[in-house]
Amino acid sequence: MHVVLATRLIARTAVAGLAVALAACSGSAGSQAASLDPSTDKLAQVQQRGTLVLWTDLEYPPQSFAVEGAARLADTNCSPNEKTASEVSGYDAETGKLVAEALGVEPCFVVTPFDSMIAGSWGDRYDVAWGSGALTVDRMERLYVTQPYYSTPASFFVRDDSPVTEPSELAGKEIGACAGCTHELYLRRTLELPGVEMEWLVEDPQIVTFNSEVPGLEEVVAGEIDAFLCSATVGLAAIEDGAPLRELKEAAYYTQKTGYVDRDLTLDPVAFLDAIDAAIAALHRDGTLKDLSLEFFGDDYASPAAGFDLDAVGQVVE
Secondary structure: OHHHHHHHHHHHHHHHHHHHHHHHHOOHHHHHHHOOOOOOEHHHHHHHHOEEEEEEOOEEOOOEEEOOOOOOOOOOOOOOOOEEHHHEEOHHHHHHHHHHHHHOOEEEEEEOOHHHHHOOOOOOOOOEEEEEEEOOOOHHHOEEEOOOOEEEEEEEEEEOOOOOOOHHHHOOOEEEEEOOOHHHHHHOOOOOOOOOOOOOOOOOOEEEEEOOHHHHHHHHHOOOOOEEEEEHHHHHHHHHOOOOEEEOOOOOEEEEEEEEEEOOOOOEOHHHHHHHHHHHHHHHHOOHHHHHHHHHHOOOOOHHHHOOOHHHHOOOOO
């Protein structure tokens, strides 16, 4: 599935490269940045450099993955340690490419561990991260959040021959989750989502953590643990790839997936965040994010995020 998607998207990348060149000559974000000082303003710095450096995880299909057989773009402004647009795809990656296009610059991708990214204090290694990260109270202390680009349920996955049909039946059983992510926090009953009253569906779970979702889902298949809690998109992708798993119908909770920008920036982030939010809003309005969601996930996870009121979370940008 993912190789087919990647092959189909190579042509799109070439078209997007041309669009980036055109946008660099005339774009509202470019006009805005022209009046700002690159030594003090983040948007102006990105515009002057000509690249938007994006965080990515190449082991997270269909959200992000390496394009098999893709060649590095020849005329690129990306640094040698950065992946070019032709080498990376997925829902998260394509979102980043489209925002870079809106800003009139080239997208470049850097791979680092997810937990180090959500910890903040990036040291300017990248500018923004679309990594299917949730908008949470805790992360807002270290990271600025952008207008959400999609929203997903967090679901429990069991072996397809498991007798379990409801999350409550997992009480006291071994449940896996990615370490430090919202799913582990949910199982520990410490997760806080802005404006959401949490409902805890499982009593006394025996929590088993993994560095990423794939090994945890494999442990469920192997019968080593009873269930795994993750975004529905991840578990359903495993099922589509042949894993004998089943999603429990009742979701544990829903998250708004957001972009992140480091709060430890030394440059003014206001215009940068405004430009990103405007780009995401436009991609929602014209249906681009919905189309991408249907392409990569087979379902529309973008529309539920389109109307999210970012102002309601009380973020202060300074």
